[in-house]
Amino acid sequence: MYGGGNTFEGIKTDSITLEDPIKLAEFEARIERGEKIEPTDWMPQLYRKQLIRMIEQHGHSEIIGALPEGTWITRAPGFKRKMALMAKVQDEVGHAQLLYSAAETLGKSREQMIDDLITGKSKYSNIFNYPTFTWADCCFISWLVDAGAIVNQLANAKGSYGPYCRALDRICAEESFHLKYGHHCVIYLASGTKKQRDMFQEALNRWWPPMMHFFGPSDKISTHTEVLMKWKVKMGTNDDMRNQFLDMYVPKIWELGFTIPDPKLKKNIETNLPAGQAGRWEYTEPDWEEFKRVINGDGPCNKERLEVRRVAEERGKWVREALKTPKTKYVMPLA
Amino acid sequence: MNSLDPRVSRLPQVGQEGKIFPKAPLDQFGTYEVFVQSKEGKPFQHEGIVHAPNLELAYVLAKETFTRRFTCVSLYVVDTRDVFVSPLTDGNRNVYDLLDDVNDDEGKNKFEIYHLAKRGKQHMYAGTVVAASVGGALSKAKAQFGKEKIVYNVWAIETSNIRFTQHEERELWLTLPEKKFRDAAEYKGGGKLKNFLESSSKS
Ligand SMILES: [Fe+2]
């Protein structure tokens, strides 16, 4: 997903025992061999359900994620930044289109997904429930939230469901511009006036806690997802993803002379780890109560984010109605 | 509602907060399959779908969704319902072996044939055949390009149902390389970063 980890709470695995054991074994062997599952293949109910949920949430996160940055288009500093930010926001909305299509191949209609987002039934990445007060907040998102999303997306692109992987390959190719653009924006602030530096430092202070939440609850408290790992729905634990992000970006933030607001943040190079991984990051335990509260609707911007989406839907209604062609029949997209 | 978002704080509001009428089926329109040719001489490949009210708008939306960033030379769309889809096989089972032979040599309809050569990959254009029916088209496709490699899934699309890119529309993609502001390679912060690091190590 765009922001990982918040998807799999309370999954019930009892339905697996009701599946046809021969088909289940064939399905698992296919994944084991590294082959992709395609829409018309047999799949366990739980696999279908969790994939719909994950891909749909990812799609919603792209749409809602475009909002906090979108409000800065009119106020972006200079023409070039404005053009770039517009292109980036347009990309994010395009990503949602690709993801919704992938989810549709599993049998959930786009109409239902849109309704479920607006009524609050479906979730999206928690981090977009926080406000962008200044241009520096917007730069934080472009650089670091996108960086976090890329960590997740690159991992998920190696998953088992063909249509989702293909959508992600496309998305990852576009993300490289977002990341470079975001970093460029932050370098400008870092090497600018004291006011500009302070502005980014303040944004960093505001966004660090939600950024740590971004990858989902710590492995110590999150529900077991072994079966989803085995089926290559979930490609790494929340803590692994978080660690990978810290490993790649903390040095880059420090390099620019900014302070990350966590006195306990440091890399422990003595931790025993599989070969290739140099060490594990240590940090103050994020406030998981706040995470839960915000994801359940009580964050600073949850209401307005959904309101923007709902109003857009209401305003577009007459256009959709005018264009409707009564002869059309819905069929599931092919791949 | 108090909000930093001008769409909430400034525009007149409609409907009721938190409420939406459940959408009717097809509120978001039916689907169209999108095929893209990346370079001259390369085969078309399947890219995904768009929802659209008709073939012409599907073409416009496909251009926006799939070729906004990547240049290509041609693109086409077809209603999902106009694509014949074979079963999907695996291992070393060629899907053509499952299809009955149909002989309809008198036919004059053109069909575009697409193959899936590896699971997880896109369907690629294999060739065009002339037949009276889909069955006849597949039999011809099997004889002409279904023997060399294992094919896991085959699609057949009657050519007359496709919305192709017209010759003069090819310039749609000409301006893409000029849009440098959305090209990752344009954002080289390196020089500025280096200067910054050098000056901060001095102070
Ligand atoms: Fe995105």
Ligand SMILES: [Fe+2]
């Ligand atoms: Fe993003």
Ligand SMILES: [Fe+2]
């Ligand atoms: Fe992005």
